[in-house]
Amino acid sequence: MARVTITQVAAHAGVSVASASRALNGLIASPQTVAKVQHAAEELGYVADATAQSLKRGRTNQLAYAVADIGNPVYVEMMTAVERVVSASGYRLVLSSMGTLSSSVDVVRDLSRGYVDGMILSPLRVTDELLAVLAKTPVPVVVLGHLPDNRSIDNVRADSRTAMRLVVDHLVAEGRRDVTFVNGPSDTTPGAFRRDGFAAAVAAHPKILARSVEAEDFTIAAGYAAARLVLSDESRPDAIVAANDLIGIGVIRAAEDFGLSIPGDIAVTGIDNTELAGVVRPGLTSVDLGAEERGRAAAELLLQRIMDAERPAHTIAVAPSLVVRGSSLARRPDPASSPMREHTEHTDLNEEREAG
Amino acid sequence: MARVTITQVAAHAGVSVASASRALNGLIASPQTVAKVQHAAEELGYVADATAQSLKRGRTNQLAYAVADIGNPVYVEMMTAVERVVSASGYRLVLSSMGTLSSSVDVVRDLSRGYVDGMILSPLRVTDELLAVLAKTPVPVVVLGHLPDNRSIDNVRADSRTAMRLVVDHLVAEGRRDVTFVNGPSDTTPGAFRRDGFAAAVAAHPKILARSVEAEDFTIAAGYAAARLVLSDESRPDAIVAANDLIGIGVIRAAEDFGLSIPGDIAVTGIDNTELAGVVRPGLTSVDLGAEERGRAAAELLLQRIMDAERPAHTIAVAPSLVVRGSSLARRPDPASSPMREHTEHTDLNEEREAG
């Protein structure tokens, strides 16, 4: 299945390559030429070579979304929002994952080589090396995730501080007094910001006891493992704040293994408000960080940056909102309790109550 | 941040572009030249333009994985396996989603234009148009998902028929007699094959009552909606076979809304054995279709096809295996039952029992 070039199409149609090109691109050409060329192209199954076209035109019509942790549904949610925006502007979106296999620096370097006209980056860790590469990368970049200030890089971020305040305030209001934060790795950007946010939030409540541990990862399995340690401590907390929904779900599973009722014995909260939070039982109270809105904002920032390379860098922060579900309700005055209390919770696939 | 070309590097180093190219690519060149060129490249921040390089070399070192439904975790699982294989061979993997926005035909056409050296396709629907495009596409393709036979296209498939037999046999063995299949759209490839597989499987058990309905989609929300209809029927089944885990989870949630105990009042099974199946309560019995193995096989097939365009097309079918969890256990002889029976189920984040 050899590649057929425009030269062959031109020959087959009996015209010059220039005419063929013009006919195919809808530029000025006589109706007969257009007909001949289109027929020839059809017959030979011609498709313009993308690399040649990009080289000549200086643009690829491709944008990239590079994400560290594609296993986390929240990134899929952001990607969907990104795709909606960029494909409306005629770009195709390619997703490239920068896992353990390829470092984010490598991915950025590679993407800077001209395969894409711009990129959105969601790195888990923002190293100095990455910042250096980003600063001198020739293609437009938007970072979706917290970035040091004054970096002159377009940036869309969640508000981790407010998010942590929302959950902590909520738990305290519901009567919790001993709160443990199960973070993901704190050398990651979300890990660091949520750690600090938690510290700030609990500082506002001098009476409550606050502790922190770190899960190995922002995953269900890591949350489960970390929670087992927390719960086997002799003085276990009456609330666990998880750094994201996946960890939160792991915590719920661990609590179940320990025979603990949620929220009777212990409250649990997550962050991201993914679909999963509404699907586990009890429903996981979570902070919605506006994934959809962040994705959209990042895409729009990128499109604007492409149109005007000189515009000043923008930073957009999206406001979080608390979504309360069964996992964090007040511990009730012990209603002649059955050992495992029954949670009568309506499945919130369609609606949810918000408080923010 | 203007693009710096090899011409500038060569000028800056005081050599010809040919020498610069050779020095940068580790071809034959004197140590002094290499040093000068590398220094110049470093200083100017030179990165080779990918489109020019690809045009000249005739290869991009990129492979694509195009997937219809990125919201389904099973595709992420396959992608991870694919990436592991292809990046070990020096390729970069780009993911392109063909959602409602862009038809699979468009995506294939676009990818055939030279942006990638090969692609793996997981289409939801295999239309004649898609087959026609695939047949004449100039870049190597592997289809990950059932394909009509004798298509001379490399193909990796799950064994839906066996999968359906495994769940149906299991449910019958556990004493179920009235089984409803909640399929996804049956005009999709998985929908059609699972429908047929279910029909064949129940045909082997003449005594049991079998019915089918279709959810709008392979999602939790669609499964939930479909299950509400099924369960509000006056003669509700004693088992529901869901066409995948997401639908199965929706079914569990719906059953809960109806106050039904699982597996006491009704058994539920899924397909794909995603992580979610082990995380919901009760654990969702599911058929593992070998996502990891299918992804790996597809990637290897693609690499071989790239190396040898003439080799005959292969079809690889991966054997399924049943993973039994709490959602489908036998209805026990009514142990002085509490209305909502308590499932003491060990969280299977680490191990699971298989039967296949």
Place this chain on the structure above:
DNA sequence: GCATCCACTGTAAACGTTTACAACACTCGA
């Protein structure tokens, strides 16, 4: 009948690389 315009066409140069080929400066052996 000649100049002018118009609509269209072909020639050729670019885009940034890689690479075949020829040229070059050496060293070595005769």
Place this chain on the structure above:
DNA sequence: TCGAGTGTTGTAAACGTTTACAGTGGATGC
């Protein structure tokens, strides 16, 4: 001293497009 060999270099042609430019032919105006 010469020729052959070696190791390195530059010139120039390609890869498949797009596009500036200079034609071409015919119709129109005088």
